[in-house]
Amino acid sequence: MFALVDANSFYASAEKVFDPALRRKPVVVLTNNDGCICALCDRAKAIGVKKFGPYHKASQQLARHGAVIRSSNYALYDDLSAKMMQIIGRFAPQQHVYSIDECFLDFGRWCPPQGWKALAATIKDTVYQELRLPVSVGIGLTPTLAKAASFAAKRRLSSPGVALLANPQVINTVLTSMSVQDVWGIGKRISARLQAMQIHSAAELAALPVAEARRAFNVEVARTVQELRGVPCLSWDAQRADKKQIYSTRAFGRPVTEAAELRQALAWHGEQVAEKLRRQHSAVKTLTCFAHANPFASEGHYHATRLHTFALPVSDSREIVRAITAQLPALYRQGIKFHKCGVGAIDIVSAKTVQPDLFSQLDSRPDVMACMDAINSRYGADTLGLAAKGNQPQWSMKRQFLSPQFTTNWKHIPKILC
Amino acid sequence: MLKVIPIFAQAGISGFESPAAQYRELGLDLDELLIEHPTATFIGQAQGDSMTGVGIFDGDLLIVDRAAMPTPLDVVVANLNGAFVCKLFDRKASALLSPGSGQQPYQLAEGDWFEEEGIVMRSVRMHRYVRQLARCLR
Numbered sequence: 001m002f003a004l005v006d007a008n009s010f011y012a013s014a015e016k017v018f019d020p021a022l023r024r025k026p027v028v029v030l031t032n033n034d035g036c037i038c039a040l041c042d043r044a045k046a047i048g049v050k051k052f053g054p055y056h057k058a059s060q061q062l063a064r065h066g067a068v069i070r071s072s073n074y075a076l077y078d079d080l081s082a083k084m085m086q087i088i089g090r091f092a093p094q095q096h097v098y099s100i101d102e103c104f105l106d107f108g109r110w111c112p113p114q115g116w117k118a119l120a121a122t123i124k125d126t127v128y129q130e131l132r133l134p135v136s137v138g139i140g141l142t143p144t145l146a147k148a149a150s151f152a153a154k155r156r157l158s159s160p161g162v163a164l165l166a167n168p169q170v171i172n173t174v175l176t177s178m179s180v181q182d183v184w185g186i187g188k189r190i191s192a193r194l195q196a197m198q199i200h201s202a203a204e205l206a207a208l209p210v211a212e213a214r215r216a217f218n219v220e221v222a223r224t225v226q227e228l229r230g231v232p233c234l235s236w237d238a239q240r241a242d243k244k245q246i247y248s249t250r251a252f253g254r255p256v257t258e259a260a261e262l263r264q265a266l267a268w269h270g271e272q273v274a275e276k277l278r279r280q281h282s283a284v285k286t287l288t289c290f291a292h293a294n295p296f297a298s299e300g301h302y303h304a305t306r307l308h309t310f311a312l313p314v315s316d317s318r319e320i321v322r323a324i325t326a327q328l329p330a331l332y333r334q335g336i337k338f339h340k341c342g343v344g345a346i347d348i349v350s351a352k353t354v355q356p357d358l359f360s361q362l363d364s365r366p367d368v369m370a371c372m373d374a375i376n377s378r379y380g381a382d383t384l385g386l387a388a389k390g391n392q393p394q395w396s397m398k399r400q401f402l403s404p405q406f407t408t409n410w411k412h413i414p415k416i417l418c
Numbered sequence: 419m420l421k422v423i424p425i426f427a428q429a430g431i432s433g434f435e436s437p438a439a440q441y442r443e444l445g446l447d448l449d450e451l452l453i454e455h456p457t458a459t460f461i462g463q464a465q466g467d468s469m470t471g472v473g474i475f476d477g478d479l480l481i482v483d484r485a486a487m488p489t490p491l492d493v494v495v496a497n498l499n500g501a502f503v504c505k506l507f508d509r510k511a512s513a514l515l516s517p518g519s520g521q522q523p524y525q526l527a528e529g530d531w532f533e534e535e536g537i538v539m540r541s542v543r544m545h546r547y548v549r550q551l552a553r554c555l556r
Binding site for chain 1: 455456457458460461462463464465466467468469474476479480484485495497500501502503504505516531533535548550551
């Protein structure tokens with residue numbers, strides 16, 4: 001048996017953990033730069049605001065209902081997520097963390113003496129007891145059915161927060177009420193084609209002959225069909241594949257017009273890319289950097305991109321930032337109100353296979369970089385970095401409604417009235 | 419929690435091995451003593467003087483366990499009407515006591531919004547100025 005455990009409106013729920021005044025209020029969390037709504041608690045959903053809409057359009061409506069707005073507080077979410085995964089991991093011999101707020105449990109052939117529903121309820125209650133995070137638990141014969149069960153648990157098709165898809169009758173009822181695009185692994189394009197084949201519900205997909213699913217689509221869809229019938233055939237890789245491209249881009253908190261500011265912002269992104277490269281033991285051959293004006297503004301369209309190819313693949317922050325800085329004259333133009341910039345590593349190789357070059361002028365220092373990464377992981381991001389990015393970023397993200405880092409910063413620990 | 423005994427690589431050609439090397443053990447770890455349930459524990463800071471009777475003073479750190487077994491009388495952190503408070507909780511009488519301050523017990527009533535958050539297992543006094551915490555002291 002498999003379980004899928006996921007936190008309900010994770011970001012919004014996380015904001016409520018250490019701020020009891022928020023527990024009964026509608027809470028809305030905004031994305032980077034406070035642009036879009038990325039999470040809503042149940043009370044906020046009840047107002048009728050939609051996820052992924054721009055914040056400025058909904059701000060008045062939210063204010064009318066007394067909603068509390070928060071900027072994304074990734075330090076807090078990451079810490080709570082790690083604790084949540086540890087708690088959930090206690091319940092099964094195998095756990096696969098699928099994203100920041102959901103994970104699969106693989107119970108193998110084990111059967112809980114108290115029954116699956118009771119176990120699901122225990123998982124849910126334990127996470128709430130120890131962390132004050134509400135989760136839903138879906139249990140099924142296969143990962144895909146566990147995901148469907150979790151969907152049912154969220155839609156309150158069964159007792160609140162937990163659902164079990166083990167007996168054929170229940171499976172059929174749930175799959176009949178579930179549209180095909182809500183099946184795990186069925187994307188938008190495949191679901192459109194399925195609809196054209198008159199396959200609308202998950203139950204109809206489960207009835208599709210496996211051979212036909214493979215012929216019409218691919219082996220993945222054929223597996224999904226089998227999984228919906230209760231035959232486990234998905235397995236997750238123990239390790240996530242390395243990223244093929246790494247980007248760091250962001251809109252500015254306010255328009256940027258100075259060359260020095262643009263240079264600092266690009267250097268900042270360069271450092272981010274370099275660090276991510278080192279984390280997966282990769283090096284970059286070709287780098288892109290770009291800067292543009294607001295594409296939605298009525299005037300002043302501007303978009304500049306430059307590629308840089310290294311003679312030898314690098315992952316050294318200094319090399320990368322140096323290369324980006326050299327592109328600045330080509331990217332910057334006076335009078336442009338820059339809205340966004342970014343850096344991307346678009347051609348990545350494994351750092352292990354880099355062939356050194358006798359005549360290379362590069363002065364990569366992996367030891368210095370390893371030391372810097374170690375210091376930053378111990379004392380927090382940006383403890384040590386290149387001076388090129390400046391120390392007072394005026395262009396940085398807008399995070400107007402950021403909550404304290406309750407669990408990761410001594411200065412921010414919750415205050416308790418005595 | 420992973421515990422690693424630090425043993426440094428040594429080449430066998432120079433000097434003598436320290437006779438104490440084989441007795442090396444892990445140093446004492448305060449977390450082990452103070453935190454029973456790492457995933458269920460959080461740290462807060464006391465503000466106010468109503469709990470001096472149980473030895474909790476303004477600015478002390480409170481180690482709060484959400485998985486500890488309750489007893490009839492515990493020092494707890496609770497959400498009382500939207501704010502975290504630390505009180506001695508008399509579960510039988512549903513009353514919040516403030517020992518040592520002369521304050522009357524607070525009787526929980528129908529209209530109160532009360533959620534018990536966790537039990538204060540330990541408190542930590544800082545007898546000298548702590549730079550890492552200073553900014554959040556009053």
